[in-house]
Amino acid sequence: MRVLVAGASGVIGSRLVPLLTAVGHDVAALSRGPRRTAALEAVGADIVTADALDRDQLLAAVRQAAPDAVVNLLTAIPADVNPRHLARDFALTNRLRTEGTRNLMEAARAAGVRRIVAQGLAYGYQPGAGLANEDAPLWRDATPRQFMPVLAALESLEEQTVTAGGTVLRFGHLYGPGSAYAGDGTFTAQVRAGKVPLVGGGHAVFSFTHADDAATAIVAALDRDTRGVLNVVDDDPAPLHTWLPVFAAGLGAPAPKNAPAALARLVVGGWGVAFMDRLRGADNARARLALNWRPRYASWREGLTATDAAGAA
Template sequence: MKIFVTGATGVIGKSLIAALVEKGYIVGGMTTSDSKIEVLQALGATAYVGNILEKEQVEAIIQDFQPNIIIHQVTALQHGRVEDNAKVRAIGTRHLVEAAKKTNSKRLIAQSIAWAYEPGDTIAIEETPLDVNAIGRRKITIDGIVALESAIQEIPDSVILRYGSLYGPGTWYDSQGLIAQQYLRGEMVVNDGITSFIHIEDAVKATIEAIDWEPGIYNIADDEPVKNSVWGRYYAEQLKASPPKYIDGKDQWERGAFNQKAKEAGLHLRFPSWRKGFIMEE
């Protein structure tokens, strides 16, 4: 079985490739930088350098590797611009889907997000509509997600994984990450909105488990959707930082996501609660 991973040197991609290789899959990965070729090769993958925004490059790479399964993990978060991330989700995914149609790539598994649902007072499930009426920067993000999911579903045997907020080593929430540093500087503000988290290790496990799941959309989150004011105080304690500032209220789209469908499909969590996962090792 040959599996190709886009976003191969990202926070999920590297761990995912290592785990796939360990399980005996033949793995290929795409990165945007020549300097990261050795990283992929050291993990046991066939390395390709390419830009997912360049259609010809994507098609040539997929044609060369001939994967049975493509796992799509590309993001563009390094500069913090939602426009960049939406662009790779919309245009890059389109290129990948068209390339898959021209090869024997029968299954696509793609990263999406579990905080794209429309406003509401209940925890969201997969059938909850996406927030297509969003405005401002959120609209840019939602438009990218809608384009990604629409393109992926053109492949009948496709799985869309709507990850909760990723935390753990290498993410914005690790002790050196962006959010941790904002907490340590006393810059964070929390409210009563609901967040669903997923530890990076569980996100990787779920992605591999999804190889055998039925086609469809799945929320990949832990068992404990939580108010931002609650996890924020707990997280600050783990960091030994001052408690975050609190403001009353929330955005109505901050509603969290249930994981029941994924658990019925076979999702197994090492960190069923963010409380365990947020504990910082000394």
């Protein structure tokens, strides 16, 4: 199968492209320019140049690539995101998830693409008890202001993808090489410096996804006639107050301190507080069944500390 990967040089894409070529797929990697394409070419990918926000340019590029399937990993997330200014820092990513996805879906239809798989987010669920499955409502009630445009863009991406008969894989907190949680990542640096407290008790439940597990789930979705949304996360959701001290200890970093939510709000804003104290974890049962997929890193305990931060430290 010829697979066009949009966003091929990102955290997931850089793990996905070698896997696709290794299992026999023919890969075309969509890039806005020559930056960071050498590694993709080295594993056998063809480079297709286009700006996803330029409709005509993208239509021509996809037509030239002639793919059977499209994987939409389009993002432009800064390495260091300020939670007080999340909407600003995600502005380009929001455009890619709305306008870019619209252009990509149109180009895919024109090229006769049979399969579409897109990257979604598994921690946008309305806070509540227990783990959220795919039928649980997204965070529309009292949504933190900075998160509202991010969630709206994600909903647009999901609606466009599902309408086109595709599959949205809602990934959890993404870690692995090149991520914020990697040994050289921005979040890891903050933890090493003792700058990540347990806000309001740290009750936010994190469902993690290693980039390699995201890649294997995409390959599985390409091989199956699945539609709709699926949570692709590990088997061990954990509250911040459980995993952060373990992560810090593995780095040899100071133990995280407690910070009252009211005080933290002055520093990180409403979304920063929600991110650390209110997020709901996700259930992966449906993805395991529909994709016959299992995470290689079933728990952050074996993946997060061992493969990235602790090893690099």
